[in-house]
Amino acid sequence: MLAIFKREFKAYFSTPIGYIVLAAFYFFTGLYFSVMYASGIPQVEMVVSEMLTVTIFIMPIITMRLMSEDRRQKVDQALFTAPVKLISIVLGKFFAALSVFALGFVPTIIFEIIVMSYVSVNVLTFLYSLLGILLLGSTLIAIGMFISSLTESSVVSAILTLVINILVLYMSNFAQMIGVEWIAT
Template sequence: MNAVFKREFKSYFSTPIGFIVLAAFYFFLGLFFSLIYQSGSPDISMVIMAMSTVAVFTMPVLTMRLMSEDRRQKVDQALLTAPVKLTGIVLGKFFAALAVFALGFAPTVIFEIIIASYVSVNVMSYIYALFGMLLLGSALIAIGMFISSLTESSVISAILTLVINILVLYMSNFASMINVSWIATVVEKAAFISAAENFGESVLSVPDILYFVSISAAFLFLCVRSLDKRRWA
């Protein structure tokens, strides 16, 4: 797993992908922080949670080549026949993408220090929001990896991932269109944004943590099964 992690992490910065994703994150983080700073609010968690929309559009770029590129270049067979477990391959790629995603929030540490130099800040609020965003990111990455494992085309993978990301994050907006009340409630609660916002409100909810962890684990498992199917094809 370590070898796969190192290879994938380095590949993000041997191509423009890693720089594009981080540039997008840093630009919008700076923009949101500027707005919060001018408003006089000491709550950096608002900046972090606002990045959920940015994550929807950057995750497809981060994950589109994770599995499909190996398949397109025909190097996947070397990985599939190597004396390593498929789980290790998938987890190595997953943690490489998650590491880049986490780097995207590095400036928030500086933002928190800047605010703390002027007013008293709620550090736990910042930690909860950051933790929630990392959980959200892990779920989106796992979904993107599974989709990437189904096709050789990075473009198709990116488009499908973007569509799915928008649906799972904001499907609570469609709950009002559903006439059956219990289904509408399920749809509203299942939306990623509903769970993520709880962290932004300094609510450390075990069900929300388990929800994101379960989604991540489920799609990583499906990704492993997708690779296993190709191994024996």
């Protein structure tokens, strides 16, 4: 599992994908913090909730090549015939994607420490919000890995993952818009 984790983690940063994902995450996190700080309302929880939107759009980029690239290059056949359990392969890929996603939280934590030096902030609320986004990211990684395993094309995998993520996360809003009572509850 560790060898697969290292291979996948290095693959993120041997191509521009890892850098683009982290740059986008850092940019939007900094933007949300600067807007929040400029408004004079230091509610860090609002920034974390805005990170949800960024997560929805970044996750397909993180997961698009996890399984589909190996399938396209026929590396999956070598992996499956190697003396490695299937669960080790899946968990290695999963934790590599989760690690890249978790690296996006570094500036958020730094910004939180900076804001805490100026105003009183509920640290537990912030930490629970980050934990919630991390758990959501884990769920979206699992969905993206599943979709990536169904196709050889990374682009198709990314588009399908984005559509499924939007449907899953906004399912309750869609149900309320429909107006059918048994669906909305």
